[in-house]
Amino acid sequence: MSIRHEEIQAPPSRTRRIKASTSRHSDGRLAFWLILPAIVILTIIMGYPVVSSIVRSLFGDTLGEAVPFVGLANYIDVLFGNDSGTFWGSAGTTYFFAVVTVSLETLIGLAMALIMNKAFRGRGLLRASVLVPWAIPTAVTAVLWKWSFDPVGIINSLTGAHIVWTGSEWPSKIAIVIADTWKTAPFVALLILAGLQVIPDDVYEAAKIDGANAMQRFRLITLPLVRPALLVAILFRVLDALRMYDLPAIFTHGANDTTTLSILVVQSTLSQLKPGVGGALSTLTFLFIFITAFAFVKVLGVDAVGADEKTKTKEVTT
Amino acid sequence: MLVVLFCLLPFYWMLVSSLKSPGDILDNQLIPTRPTMMNYGAVFSDQNTFALALKNSLFIAGSVTLIALLFGIFASYALARLNFKAKNIVLATFLATSMFPGVAILTPLFQLFADMGWIDTYQAMIIPDISFSLPLGVWILTSFFRAMPWELEAAARVDGCTPLQAFRQVILPLAVPGVFTTAILIFISAWNEFMIANSISQTPASQPVTVAIAQFTGVSQYDQPFGTQMAAGVIVTVPLIIVVLIFQRRIVSGLTAGGVK
Numbered sequence: 001m002s003i004r005h006e007e008i009q010a011p012p013s014r015t016r017r018i019k020a021s022t023s024r025h026s027d028g029r030l031a032f033w034l035i036l037p038a039i040v041i042l043t044i045i046m047g048y049p050v051v052s053s054i055v056r057s058l059f060g061d062t063l064g065e066a067v068p069f070v071g072l073a074n075y076i077d078v079l080f081g082n083d084s085g086t087f088w089g090s091a092g093t094t095y096f097f098a099v100v101t102v103s104l105e106t107l108i109g110l111a112m113a114l115i116m117n118k119a120f121r122g123r124g125l126l127r128a129s130v131l132v133p134w135a136i137p138t139a140v141t142a143v144l145w146k147w148s149f150d151p152v153g154i155i156n157s158l159t160g161a162h163i164v165w166t167g168s169e170w171p172s173k174i175a176i177v178i179a180d181t182w183k184t185a186p187f188v189a190l191l192i193l194a195g196l197q198v199i200p201d202d203v204y205e206a207a208k209i210d211g212a213n214a215m216q217r218f219r220l221i222t223l224p225l226v227r228p229a230l231l232v233a234i235l236f237r238v239l240d241a242l243r244m245y246d247l248p249a250i251f252t253h254g255a256n257d258t259t260t261l262s263i264l265v266v267q268s269t270l271s272q273l274k275p276g277v278g279g280a281l282s283t284l285t286f287l288f289i290f291i292t293a294f295a296f297v298k299v300l301g302v303d304a305v306g307a308d309e310k311t312k313t314k315e316v317t318t
Numbered sequence: 319m320l321v322v323l324f325c326l327l328p329f330y331w332m333l334v335s336s337l338k339s340p341g342d343i344l345d346n347q348l349i350p351t352r353p354t355m356m357n358y359g360a361v362f363s364d365q366n367t368f369a370l371a372l373k374n375s376l377f378i379a380g381s382v383t384l385i386a387l388l389f390g391i392f393a394s395y396a397l398a399r400l401n402f403k404a405k406n407i408v409l410a411t412f413l414a415t416s417m418f419p420g421v422a423i424l425t426p427l428f429q430l431f432a433d434m435g436w437i438d439t440y441q442a443m444i445i446p447d448i449s450f451s452l453p454l455g456v457w458i459l460t461s462f463f464r465a466m467p468w469e470l471e472a473a474a475r476v477d478g479c480t481p482l483q484a485f486r487q488v489i490l491p492l493a494v495p496g497v498f499t500t501a502i503l504i505f506i507s508a509w510n511e512f513m514i515a516n517s518i519s520q521t522p523a524s525q526p527v528t529v530a531i532a533q534f535t536g537v538s539q540y541d542q543p544f545g546t547q548m549a550a551g552v553i554v555t556v557p558l559i560i561v562v563l564i565f566q567r568r569i570v571s572g573l574t575a576g577g578v579k
């Protein structure tokens with residue numbers, strides 16, 4: 001790397017002036033052509049389905065040649081009709097999972113990050129083991145925990161309990177929360193750790209000299225300074241948790257009130273010949289997640305792009 | 319130490335269970351008394367199409383990675399290096415799309431692919447996967463490109479290179495580690511994808527491993543497939559874990575920059 005560096009810097013700069021005058025304009029044009037393909041691809045892959053599902057949701061589901069235009073009838077049906085319980089039930093389940101798993105993962109993740117930030121011996125082992133749950137496919141995680149939560153499985157055997165975990169609502173939900181927390185808390189810990197490592201040591205030193213105890217240092221220095229990284233991690237996790245599919249789909253197949261919005265949409269796509277209602281469901285799911293993200297950014301002032309600048313500086317320093 | 323146990327114990331349990339025979343599998347012994355490889359044999363037996371599923375997964379995740387990298391590199395170079403208006407808006411849009419719920423595009427795409435006779439084909443899984451892997455790639459690559467030394471490119475431009483030449487001859491060789499890390503992250507996310515694959519692939523011909531494992535049968539047809547599923551889980555997970563451990567430093571910085579699973 002250093003050789004290359006010298007090669008390039010060796011000839012003394014001849015035309016430093018030219019660069020300043022021409023770059024700005026041609027940069028814009030070049031940038032446009034470099035970014036265009038990615039934007040076009042995403043517009044086709046994502047824009048087309050979103051628009052077409054919105055359009056399709058405005059039409060009825062009668063079998064035959066021409067489907068009638070029904071306006072918002074599908075939405076009214078899903079939200080307030082006879083079967084509206086299905087939608088609201090799975091929306092409630094989805095938000096329940098999101099709130100509970102993200103809270104647990106944030107608490108455990110923060111604790112793990114604080115430990116990892118302190119530990120000097122065995123730091124490599126720590127970081128390595130933290131990556132293991134993240135690397136295991138969620139589908140495999142689901143199968144693993146499904147067997148662990150078997151009535152004669154390891155969990156009941158270790159705890160001496162006799163619970164049919166996948167048999168009723170709350171045990172199923174608790175099992176899914178535990179499985180998700182195991183898989184994702186380490187990942188949250190990594191995100192928070194990146195924020196912790198930006199805090200310079202001398203801030204703590206100064207506080208120590210001023211007589212602040214460990215609790216005060218955590219509350220008055222660590223928490224405020226790690227807040228941006230923490231909020232970004234929570235935002236990412238909330239949006240991810242609202243899309244939850246793999247775990248409940250394999251665990252209970254959505255039985256016992258563990259049907260999330262994603263499972264509901266997939267079911268309506270695959271097993272029912274109702275593209276209109278399916279379109280309405282997927283549009284509503286999209287809207288719910290979008291509104292949640294928007295509210296999150298507005299209320300808590302999460303600055304995802306700005307936070308990236310911080311991780312950047314961290315990367316340079318390490 | 320607690321953290322290590324928390325992370326590794328369930329994985330250890332998977333490993334141990336994969337080594338137990340159907341008779342021992344539910345004895346809940348933490349150390350296998352009579353370790354056996356028979357589950358690994360069952361994974362590749364005729365009634366499970368696991369070998370085919372491995373090939374399918376490799377092809378799908380590999381294609382997704384290549385496509386996402388190809389377009390992601392150009393876009394993220396522009397976003398990290400060039401000055402233009404609307405840069406932050408474009409970057410925020412890419413971030414927003416990577417947070418996009420997959421189900422929102424699944425229903426219409428499923429109908430479209432059904433009309434085209436594409437159900438149960440590779441491309442019907444690769445195309446939706448691009449929707450999350452391309453924004454992910456752009457986002458991580460942009461932060462890698464940003465962290466590279468600016469002066470090198472400036473020097474190349476001063477020496478008369480066009481931006482494109484500067485990119486090819488100076489930045490790209492330096493970017494190889496970052497690009498490689500991004501490739502690993504994209505590959506893992508595509509390899510682990512389940513929801514889209516579970517909807518699109520309907521026969522073993524196109525099933526990736528995640529779907530195949532969830533539908534496994536046991537050593538004999540009437541057995542509980544616990545050991546077989548765990549053995550298959552070990553097979554699809556261990557290569558990932560090895561790669562991840564070798565490149566753990568880079569992966570961690572890529573993950574924290576991307577912030578996306």
